Amino acid sequence: GKAGDGPAEPTPDNPFRVVLQTDWFAQPEHGGFYQALEKGYYREAGLDVEILEGGPNAMSVQKVLSRRAHFAMNRADTVMTFAKRDMPVVMVMATLQHDPQGILLHADDPAQTVEDLDGRRVMAVPGLAWIAYVERKYGITLDIIPHDFGMDRFLADPRFIQQCLVTNEPYYMEKHGAEVRVLRLSETGFNPYHGIYCRKDFAEARPDIVQRFVDASIRGWTDFIEGDPAPAFAAIAARNPKMTPGFMAYARDRLVEDRLVTGFPERGEAVGRLDPERMRALRDELHALGILEERTPLASFFTGEFLRRDGERPR
Amino acid sequence: MNFPVTYREYIAWPLIFGAGLIALWYAVKHAFALPAYTLPAPHEVLAALRDERGVLARAAFATAKGSLTGFSAAVGLGFALSLLIAAFRILRIGLYPYVIFMQMVPIIATAAIIVTWLDAGLPSVAAIAFLIGFFPVVASTVAGLHSVPTKQVELFRLYKARPWQELFLLRVPSSLPYFFTGAKIAATLAVIGSVTGEIFAGSTARGGGLGFMILIYKSSVNTPGIFAATLLCCILGFLFVGTVLLLKRMLLRKWHDSLDTDFNPL
Amino acid sequence: MNFPVTYREYIAWPLIFGAGLIALWYAVKHAFALPAYTLPAPHEVLAALRDERGVLARAAFATAKGSLTGFSAAVGLGFALSLLIAAFRILRIGLYPYVIFMQMVPIIATAAIIVTWLDAGLPSVAAIAFLIGFFPVVASTVAGLHSVPTKQVELFRLYKARPWQELFLLRVPSSLPYFFTGAKIAATLAVIGSVTGEIFAGSTARGGGLGFMILIYKSSVNTPGIFAATLLCCILGFLFVGTVLLLKRMLLRKWHDSLDTDFNPL
Amino acid sequence: MMSMTPEIEFCGVSKRFGTGPLVLDGLDLKVAPGEFISVIGPSGCGKTTFLRIAAGLSQPSGGEIRFGTRTDGARPELAFIFQEATLLPWRTVLGNIELPLRLRGERRARRRKTAERLAAEVGLGAAGDFHPRQLSGGMKMRVSLARALSLSPDVLLLDEPFGALDAITRNRLNEDLLALHRREGWSAFFVTHSVTEAVFLADRILVLAAEPARVETIIPVDLPRDRTLALRESDEFHDAVAEATRRMHNILAR
Amino acid sequence: MMSMTPEIEFCGVSKRFGTGPLVLDGLDLKVAPGEFISVIGPSGCGKTTFLRIAAGLSQPSGGEIRFGTRTDGARPELAFIFQEATLLPWRTVLGNIELPLRLRGERRARRRKTAERLAAEVGLGAAGDFHPRQLSGGMKMRVSLARALSLSPDVLLLDEPFGALDAITRNRLNEDLLALHRREGWSAFFVTHSVTEAVFLADRILVLAAEPARVETIIPVDLPRDRTLALRESDEFHDAVAEATRRMHNILAR
Numbered sequence A: 001g002k003a004g005d006g007p008a009e010p011t012p013d014n015p016f017r018v019v020l021q022t023d024w025f026a027q028p029e030h031g032g033f034y035q036a037l038e039k040g041y042y043r044e045a046g047l048d049v050e051i052l053e054g055g056p057n058a059m060s061v062q063k064v065l066s067r068r069a070h071f072a073m074n075r076a077d078t079v080m081t082f083a084k085r086d087m088p089v090v091m092v093m094a095t096l097q098h099d100p101q102g103i104l105l106h107a108d109d110p111a112q113t114v115e116d117l118d119g120r121r122v123m124a125v126p127g128l129a130w131i132a133y134v135e136r137k138y139g140i141t142l143d144i145i146p147h148d149f150g151m152d153r154f155l156a157d158p159r160f161i162q163q164c165l166v167t168n169e170p171y172y173m174e175k176h177g178a179e180v181r182v183l184r185l186s187e188t189g190f191n192p193y194h195g196i197y198c199r200k201d202f203a204e205a206r207p208d209i210v211q212r213f214v215d216a217s218i219r220g221w222t223d224f225i226e227g228d229p230a231p232a233f234a235a236i237a238a239r240n241p242k243m244t245p246g247f248m249a250y251a252r253d254r255l256v257e258d259r260l261v262t263g264f265p266e267r268g269e270a271v272g273r274l275d276p277e278r279m280r281a282l283r284d285e286l287h288a289l290g291i292l293e294e295r296t297p298l299a300s301f302f303t304g305e306f307l308r309r310d311g312e313r314p315r
Numbered sequence B, C: 001m002n003f004p005v006t007y008r009e010y011i012a013w014p015l016i017f018g019a020g021l022i023a024l025w026y027a028v029k030h031a032f033a034l035p036a037y038t039l040p041a042p043h044e045v046l047a048a049l050r051d052e053r054g055v056l057a058r059a060a061f062a063t064a065k066g067s068l069t070g071f072s073a074a075v076g077l078g079f080a081l082s083l084l085i086a087a088f089r090i091l092r093i094g095l096y097p098y099v100i101f102m103q104m105v106p107i108i109a110t111a112a113i114i115v116t117w118l119d120a121g122l123p124s125v126a127a128i129a130f131l132i133g134f135f136p137v138v139a140s141t142v143a144g145l146h147s148v149p150t151k152q153v154e155l156f157r158l159y160k161a162r163p164w165q166e167l168f169l170l171r172v173p174s175s176l177p178y179f180f181t182g183a184k185i186a187a188t189l190a191v192i193g194s195v196t197g198e199i200f201a202g203s204t205a206r207g208g209g210l211g212f213m214i215l216i217y218k219s220s221v222n223t224p225g226i227f228a229a230t231l232l233c234c235i236l237g238f239l240f241v242g243t244v245l246l247l248k249r250m251l252l253r254k255w256h257d258s259l260d261t262d263f264n265p266l
Numbered sequence D, E: 001m002m003s004m005t006p007e008i009e010f011c012g013v014s015k016r017f018g019t020g021p022l023v024l025d026g027l028d029l030k031v032a033p034g035e036f037i038s039v040i041g042p043s044g045c046g047k048t049t050f051l052r053i054a055a056g057l058s059q060p061s062g063g064e065i066r067f068g069t070r071t072d073g074a075r076p077e078l079a080f081i082f083q084e085a086t087l088l089p090w091r092t093v094l095g096n097i098e099l100p101l102r103l104r105g106e107r108r109a110r111r112r113k114t115a116e117r118l119a120a121e122v123g124l125g126a127a128g129d130f131h132p133r134q135l136s137g138g139m140k141m142r143v144s145l146a147r148a149l150s151l152s153p154d155v156l157l158l159d160e161p162f163g164a165l166d167a168i169t170r171n172r173l174n175e176d177l178l179a180l181h182r183r184e185g186w187s188a189f190f191v192t193h194s195v196t197e198a199v200f201l202a203d204r205i206l207v208l209a210a211e212p213a214r215v216e217t218i219i220p221v222d223l224p225r226d227r228t229l230a231l232r233e234s235d236e237f238h239d240a241v242a243e244a245t246r247r248m249h250n251i252l253a254r
């Protein structure tokens, strides 16, 4: 249903209905939201949250723009592109402090660095910013073939290379006996936040709701990473029949060990935190490489309004 | 070609060919030593079907709903549009080119628009299934509405039949053999359309269909699962085609002058 | 309906309707205050077409190659298979169900297999375009081969025509109106098929076609770009349909007994 | 009924298909209301073409046709029996016969009754529920005849309606046709290959020649309008037939 | 040629469509090689059905047909002229006429020559390149006739081939048919509604009645086999016709 208006002063008994559109089928990478949902953090905050799953063609921004979802997920670079196209959306919180994307190779593949991929065929989502980024920054050319979101071709072809999430594909590959290696994109310098965005006018009209959502989500994420993930796992497995306990544990371990959610506190990173300086640096670099045609003002795609400077977790 | 056919043959030959195809399948698998994640063996597919029967049954049901809605809309609206095109010369000359034009818009492009206007889930899925099946119905029916023997049209004009009478009492019955060909094509496309819809515009919160399951199996390298879901797609499609053929038989058997009508169930 | 039509009308009406549709497009855009990223205005699409003309021209060429190959194969092999099915009862009963069955396999499932065997690039793209256009040709042609008037078949049997004579001298010419309907459907599907193929099996190195460009524009949320690529798809498809219609006119005009043949270019 | 039946005038009507030879060349003919014209001539001479032009199904290449004093350009109510029975294969015998009434919006029960009566009249009372593909050639033509009679037309155009019928059926239908003509008073153009039939039915006989197309003659039939089968045994009738045959042979042998 | 023409024997042949009434009921007939049988009877009595059964296009519900002493079960070479000209719309007049030769694998130039000769014989020399939809009804039947004659059949089945033709053309074709029959010696079944024609052509006339289907009679024609149009003016001929007519009326009035 259409995301409509809700009560002015929502309470747990009279909650505000909020729709969150995720970027893929239910998976541990969305764990914090499911945790918040299952443990009633949203409800406590006076929100009645529905999580819509995505997929390879989720078109979440269309849903946010047409007000069929309040919040959706994406990478900071994509949200900058939205701004460039005059889409009135702003990023309000981060889900991942570091980009979990990587390039998956067989362990014995001769390529050791990104430069070695020059001229190689890589299965990826055509048109994503990271492709142009590594091509221009390292002066290489990739032969991109469209990602089919499968792994069978990788398994069948010992020289196959494909885009992956460090939290995801390596698990299945290893389960099928393939030895794999991952070149993390964050090591190439391409390291955008993954975060949540919403319509600008919604953030302006109902900052209270956004604030409640951000706070409850951060609470959920913190609990998912630090506490017992079982409630989220149960909810995810119920929605996505392919989520086995083994896989979910693996993915969460990656999130924890690689500090993808919490970041490194010594660099001022924290759950949910968006650092304006990192945003500006990303934008400038994308602009310098000609990927962003103009230096879109920060305010057009991002607001720190809902995040505490110290990244403290909400009470 | 013209000796009477026993019904037993209609069971026997498909079974023989089916067995042959399955043998071929095993042969290919062994000749190239293909692993299950590239080409699962038939029994592995059946095993997947058994293991996943709960999920797949629900998914098949969801896909059936999407296909049925889309298919009905394609046949109904396609037929209606064909009537309009046949009835109004101006539409035929002026509008029909754009109908063909529309048909050539790739699904991936339409999906974006559809999702903007419709809710994700069943409405979008059905809309895409509809779009895929729509044109074959229109193209076939329009061809049929225009293949009426001259003499019969002249008869109607002599009797000063009103245009709508010419349409409904002459052109429509006369076009039925063509219409059913179009409906048969639409029936085979209905399930494909629904699956494509689920892939491009599916939302999964409301019980994803077989297309959704194929994506899920794909992202967990469950190739036998993909084949099992595919098998269900085919079976579902067969039910649609079967319904169309049954209807055709019932309506045309009495009068359609074709020696083979009786021998050609498909 | 039966007064003579000047050729001028064939130019005028499409232009009038085209203008109407463009007006409607602007009207919808303004009525709902739709921004360019949801629904770009026609002039914005044209601007995108101009800005991207180099890339899009190359892409259109690649897609044209894929479509043409797939379409030719669909028509050629589809026709050949229809002949076999019409000629051999055993194939009709035993094999045809599996042909229909195959047709119902979702592209996403077949694409994976095709790409594994043929590698990404033109061959895979053409193969997918082929698969999409194949069945409409078969279904229509088989229907046509079976819609021969009884009397004519009896005539051939009286003259002890051999089966292949009955096939080539009677059934084939008699089925042409049906065949062309199928070919027309295949022609509209050729470009869609190629675009779908590129989505599953395109490649930048081999000049990814319009489908690939749509994927890229989609990733960078370039809606006018998507529309521009789509427009090219439609124009490309029109050329295919036009060719089929021209051929049909040339072959059938002399003898096909249908009052409207002359008035109905589509 | 007769009030509607107009005078029909053909003024220099000619017809040529594409670049072929002339099929009709400057045909002039004035037909009084209620007149019965038989049309006779060798195969391929243009009889069907003439009827089609009269019915407006084909445009003359030259000349024109006028219907009475009508200035509204409207054609009178026409019924046409095509040379090849043109039945709708999906309609039964009764369904085909009642088609013109259906097109006129007649009510179901009434048109069914009319159709049943007409089916019986042409000897198809027992075949009412057959589909055309179950009928013999002659039966199809009779359905086509019954269909033409189901309306009360102003002008009846009959293109060899009885060619496929046996003598007995044919004679009976000839008589029926004459009785109907007396009662309803339509004008008729009746194509036949039988001089006897032409003489028996017509007020005048239009003889068409094939080549050159320009030659056509009118042979008047000087027999009382009140004709029965008994007339056919009379000397008067035999003389008329012999005379017509002689003149025809003269024309066609030229 | 004549050597191939077999004796044909119908033994208790009967036919019923579905659950309808009997159309043929226990028909017995023995036809000598080269014999010419005319078939006559009211519309819908089963003439076409009889021909179709003779040609093997329809299976009898009872009884059987034997062709000479052949034990190989092979049917002799047949030509059938359907009551409705069955032309292939995409073939020209010549193309339709040469079809049987084409099916036999005759060479292009030869079959074209034969077709041109036959087209001229049936008076269609100038229409060789027309498509069927450009032909008149009678012209179509003549194409159909020429096609049937293009082979040298053993048995010729003609279902009212001349019903749509004018007297002059019809007489000419009657004569041609007789000459051909003398020369080639096929057996013939010839359906017609004209007693005159039946008598003129046949050795024997098979009269079928509609109801009950069981009634059928053979009327022998006692005229010399060597017939020309002149015969038709003779008293002998007129007597034969009168006699046949009388007997027929007796049968059909029963």
Ligand SMILES: Nc1ncnc2c1ncn2[C@@H]1O[C@H](COP(=O)(O)OP(=O)(O)OP(=O)(O)O)[C@@H](O)[C@H]1O
Pocket (backbone or CB within 6 Å): D127, D130, D133, D134, D135, D136, D137, D138, D139, D164, D165, E017, E018, E020, E023, E041, E042, E043, E044, E045, E046, E047, E048, E049, E050, E083
């Ligand atoms: N396919 C069929 N199904 C049912 N009844 C049929 C079929 N074909 C013919 N009949 C019936 O068989 C009877 C004889 O038909 P047939 O065509 O042999 O008549 P006919 O003697 O040739 O008549 P005509 O002179 O009018 O051509 C008719 O009453 C007809 O209704």
Ligand SMILES: Nc1ncnc2c1ncn2[C@@H]1O[C@H](COP(=O)(O)OP(=O)(O)OP(=O)(O)O)[C@@H](O)[C@H]1O
Pocket (backbone or CB within 6 Å): D017, D018, D020, D023, D041, D042, D043, D044, D045, D046, D047, D048, D049, D050, D083, E127, E130, E133, E134, E135, E136, E137, E138, E139, E164, E165
């Ligand atoms: N559509 C057409 N195109 C070209 N020529 C045609 C067409 N229709 C008829 N003709 C020609 O016109 C001439 C007259 O045809 P028409 O049908 O009027 O003859 P008819 O007198 O009715 O002959 P029949 O007694 O054989 O029915 C014929 O020579 C025919 O070839």
Ligand SMILES: [Mg+2]
Pocket (backbone or CB within 6 Å): D047, D048, D049, D083, D159, E136, E137, E138
């Ligand atoms: Mg005629």
Ligand SMILES: [Mg+2]
Pocket (backbone or CB within 6 Å): D136, D137, D138, E047, E048, E049, E083, E159
């Ligand atoms: Mg008959």
